[in-house]
Amino acid sequence: MQRIRCIIQYDGTNYAGYQVQLNGNTVQEELEKVLTKMHKGRRIKVIASGRTDSGVHAIGQVIHFDTELTLPMENWKRALATMLPADITVTKAEPVSSDFHARYDTTGKEYRYFIWNSKEPNIFKRHYYYHIRKELDVPAMKDACRYIEGEHDFTSFCSPKSDVKGSKVRTIHQASVAQRGEELIFQFKGSGFLYNMVRIIVGTLLEVGHHEREPADIPFIIEKENREFAGNTAPPHGLFLWKVDYE
Amino acid sequence: MQRIRCIIQYDGTNYAGYQVQLNGNTVQEELEKVLTKMHKGRRIKVIASGRTDSGVHAIGQVIHFDTELTLPMENWKRALATMLPADITVTKAEPVSSDFHARYDTTGKEYRYFIWNSKEPNIFKRHYYYHIRKELDVPAMKDACRYIEGEHDFTSFCSPKSDVKGSKVRTIHQASVAQRGEELIFQFKGSGFLYNMVRIIVGTLLEVGHHEREPADIPFIIEKENREFAGNTAPPHGLFLWKVDYE
Numbered sequence: 203m204q205r206i207r208c209i210i211q212y213d214g215t216n217y218a219g220y221q222v223q224l225n226g227n228t229v230q231e232e233l234e235k236v237l238t239k240m241h242k243g244r245r246i247k248v249i250a251s252g253r254t255d256s257g258v259h260a261i262g263q264v265i266h267f268d269t270e271l272t273l274p275m276e277n278w279k280r281a282l283a284t285m286l287p288a289d290i291t292v293t294k295a296e297p298v299s300s301d302f303h304a305r306y307d308t309t310g311k312e313y314r315y316f317i318w319n320s321k322e323p324n325i326f327k328r329h330y331y332y333h334i335r336k337e338l339d340v341p342a343m344k345d346a347c348r349y350i351e352g353e354h355d356f357t358s359f360c361s362p363k364s365d366v367k368g369s370k371v372r373t374i375h376q377a378s379v380a381q382r383g384e385e386l387i388f389q390f391k392g393s394g395f396l397y398n399m400v401r402i403i404v405g406t407l408l409e410v411g412h413h414e415r416e417p418a419d420i421p422f423i424i425e426k427e428n429r430e431f432a433g434n435t436a437p438p439h440g441l442f443l444w445k446v447d448y449e
Numbered sequence: 450m451q452r453i454r455c456i457i458q459y460d461g462t463n464y465a466g467y468q469v470q471l472n473g474n475t476v477q478e479e480l481e482k483v484l485t486k487m488h489k490g491r492r493i494k495v496i497a498s499g500r501t502d503s504g505v506h507a508i509g510q511v512i513h514f515d516t517e518l519t520l521p522m523e524n525w526k527r528a529l530a531t532m533l534p535a536d537i538t539v540t541k542a543e544p545v546s547s548d549f550h551a552r553y554d555t556t557g558k559e560y561r562y563f564i565w566n567s568k569e570p571n572i573f574k575r576h577y578y579y580h581i582r583k584e585l586d587v588p589a590m591k592d593a594c595r596y597i598e599g600e601h602d603f604t605s606f607c608s609p610k611s612d613v614k615g616s617k618v619r620t621i622h623q624a625s626v627a628q629r630g631e632e633l634i635f636q637f638k639g640s641g642f643l644y645n646m647v648r649i650i651v652g653t654l655l656e657v658g659h660h661e662r663e664p665a666d667i668p669f670i671i672e673k674e675n676r677e678f679a680g681n682t683a684p685p686h687g688l689f690l691w692k693v694d695y696e
Contacts, residue, residue, distance in 0.1 A: 213572050259573070283570070291572050323530070325460050325538050326506070326577060 206278060207266045207298045213289040214259045215329045215439070221253040229254075229263075229290060236285040237267060249304045251311070251446040255398075257438035259330065262293075262312075262445040266304040302448075310375070310393050310447040313400045316440045317386040317408075324384075331385070332440035338386065338411035343379050346410040349420035350377035350390075350403060357427040359403050360396035361435070370396055370427075379407070389444075398435055406433030453525060454513045454545045460536040461506045462576045462686070468500040476501075476510075476537060483532040484514060496551045498558070498693040502645075504685035506577065509540075509559075509692040513551040549695075557622070557640050557694040560647045563687045564633040564655075571631075578632070579687035585633065585658035590626050593657040596667035597624035597637075597650060604674040606650050607643035608682070617643055617674075626654070636691075645682055653680030 210233070218226025222234075230248055237246035251264045273281065278295035286292070318324050318331035319338055327333075353373040360370055376391040388407070390400055406423065409415045415433070423431045457480070465473025469481075477495055484493035498511045520528065525542035533539070565571050565578035566585055574580075600620040607617055623638040635654070637647055653670065656662045662680070670678045 211572055213575075288575055289572055291570055293569060322540060323538055325458055325536055328460075328535055330573060 203268050203270055203300065204272075205266055205268050205298050205300045205302055207264060207296055207302060207304065208279075208282070208292050209294040210260065210263045210265060211291050211293055212260050212263065213329070214254060214257050216289060217256065219254060219256045219258070220250060220260075220263070226256070229260075232287060232290055233265065233282075236282060237269075239285065240281065241269070241271065251304050251308050252443075254441075254443055255438050258441045258443065259439075260443040261314075263443050264304050264308075264446040264448075266298065266302060268300075304446075307448050308394070308446055309449055310391060311395060311443065312389070312391045312445040312447075313395065314390075314442045314444045315388040315400060315404045315436065316442070317388070318384060319386050320384040329439055330442075332437055334408070336412060338408065339413060340379060340381050340386065340411070342413070342417055343407045343411045345417035346407050346420050347377040347379060349417065349424070350374055350407075354424050355427055356396055356399055356424070358423050358429055358432045359399045359406070360429065361398035361402070362429055364397035366396060372396065372399075377403070400441060401436045401438065402429075402432050402434075404436040404440075408436065409433040450515050450517055450547065452513055452515050452545050452547045452549055454511060454543055454549060454551065455526075455529070455539050456541040457507065457510045457512060458538050458540060459507050459510065460576070461501060461504050463536060464503065466501060466503045466505070467497060467507075467510070473503070476507075479534060479537055480512065480529075483529060484516075486532065487528065488516070488518065498551050498555050499690075501688075501690055502685050505688045505690065506686075507690040508561075510690050511551050511555075511693040511695075513545065513549060515547075551693075554695050555641070555693055556696055557638060558642060558690065559636070559638045559692040559694075560642065561637075561689045561691045562635040562647060562651045562683065563689070564635070565631060566633050567631040576686055577689075579684055581655070583659060585655065586660060587626060587628050587633065587658070589660070589664055590654045590658045592664035593654050593667050594624040594626060596664065596671070597621055597654075601671050602674055603643055603646055603671070605670050605676055605679045606646045606653070607676065608645035608649070609676055611644035613643060619643065619646075624650070647688060648683045648685065649676075649679050649681075651683040651687075655683065656680040 212229050217229050220229045222230045233248045246267050248265050248267045279292050282292040316331045318333045351374050355371050357370045372394050374392040378389050380387045459476050467476045469477045480495045493514050495512050495514045526539050529539040563578045565580045598621050602618050604617045619641050621639040625636050627634045
C-alpha cells in the first residue's frame with residue numbers, strides 16, 4: 203500500500219465546492235470517481251488539506267490517497283490529469299510515508315483574493331475577480347492589513363456556521379494588498395484559517411477602502427470576538443487557495 | 450430616427466457564434482432580445498462588422514442599429530450593459546449619421562490569437578488560449594509571418610465554406626508573433642479577412658513552429674490558391690476579434 207500526495211488546481215466556477223455533499227457535484231467527487239475507475243471500481247477515499255466553498259478556486263490544494271496500484275510515479279500525474287475534467291488538474295504527484303496526512307499535517311496556508319477595480323467590467327475575468335466599480339483607497343487598506351497580521355482570536359472573522367469547537371486563535375504572518383493597474387491582489391499567509399475567514403477579512407478591508415471604516419477599527423473588531431462587528435463576506439469567485447504548507 | 454454605433458465585447462465560449470442561426474443561441478440574438486425589450490416589443494435589427502464563429506471572442510466588435518428612443522447617449526451604454534448577460538458587454542455607444550454601416554464601411558480589422566505553450570495546462574486560461582504542449586520555434590514562425598504580410602490572393606487560407614463570390618485578394622499590414630513567458634500572441638491587421646483565414650494562417654504557422662514546414666513554404670502555399678496546401682484550421686477558442694477600423 204502506497205500513500206500518494208498530489209497538488210491539484212481547480213476552477214471552482216462549476217462546482218458546489220470541494221467537499222462531497224448532497225446537492226451538486228464537487229471536486230472531491232470528480233477525484234474519487236477517476237481514482238475508483240483506475241482501481242477497477244474499488245472506492246478510493248481522497249483527503250484534502252481542507253474544503254473550499256462553491257465558486258472558490260485552487261492553485262495549490264493538496265490531497266492524499268492510498269493505492270495498491272504499482273504505476274510508475276510519473277504516470278500518476280499524467281493519468282489523473284488526462285482523466286479529470288478540463289477544470290481540474292494535477293500539477294504534482296509524489297509518494298509519501300503512510301503517516302502523512304493532507305489535513306492534519308498542514309503547518310500553514312496561503313490564500314489570494316483578486317479584485318477588478320474599474321468602472322468597466324472585464325468579462326474575461328468575471329469568474330476569477332470580484333468586480334468593484336468604485337475606486338478603492340489602497341493605502342488605507344494597506345494600513346488596515348497591518349492590524350490583521352499577528353496572533354489574534356479571529357472569532358469576529360469566522361462564519362457562525364463554522365464547526366470549529368476549539369480555539370479561534372490563529373496567526374497571520376502576512377496580510378497585504380498590491381495594486382497592478384486595475385487589479386488588486388490580497389495575499390494572506392497564516393498558520394490556519396477559520397470558515398469564511400479570508401472572505402470576511404476582505405469584505406471588511408473593502409469597507410476601509412470605501413471609507414466606511416477606519417484602518418484603526420480593525421483591532422476594535424478583533425477585540426469584540428463577534429461576527430456582527432466585521433464587514434460583509436466577499437463573494438467566493440475572487441478567492442484562490444494558493445498554497446498549503448507542511449513541515 | 451437615430452443610428453447608434455456600439456463597441457461590444459463578448460466571451461464566445463457559450464455561444465454558437467455571433468450571427469443568428471437555427472441551432473444554438475448567438476450574440477446577435479442576445480443583443481436583439483435586449484433592444485427589442487427596450488423598444489417595447491418592436492423588433493430591432495442589429496448589424497455587425499462581420500460574424501465570428503462559435504467559441505471565438507471579441508474585444509472590439511462593432512455593431513449599429515436604428516432607434517426612435519430619445520435616451521441620453523450616456524444611458525445607452527449602461528442600459529445595454531446592465532440588461533445583457535454577464536458574458537457580453539458594451540464598452541462604447543455613440544450616435545452616428547444614418548449612412549454609417551458597421552459592415553460595409555469597415556476599412557480594416559485586427560485579430561489576435563493566443564497560445565499557451567507549456568507542458569502544463571493552465572485551466573484558468575482554457576477558454577481563451579489554445580494549449581500546445583510541444584515547444585514551438587518562435588523565430589521560424591516570425592520568419593514565416595513576413596511572407597503573410599502584403600497583398601495576396603488568400604484562397605489557400607480560406608475555408609471552402611466561404612460565401613465570398615468576388616476576389617480573395619486581401620492586404621495584410623501586420624502579421625507577427627510575440628512571446629511573453631508561456632504565452633504566444635499572434636497579431637494580424639489587414640484590410641479584410643476571409644472565412645476562417647486567421648485560424649488557417651495560425652494553423653499553418655504552428656506547423657512551421659513544429660518544423661513540419663519551412664517559413665519559405667508560405668509563398669508556395671499562397672501561390673497554389675488551394676485550401677488543401679495550407680495547414681489545419683486552429684481551434685476557435687484562442688481567437689479574438691480585437692478591433693474594427695472605419696474611415
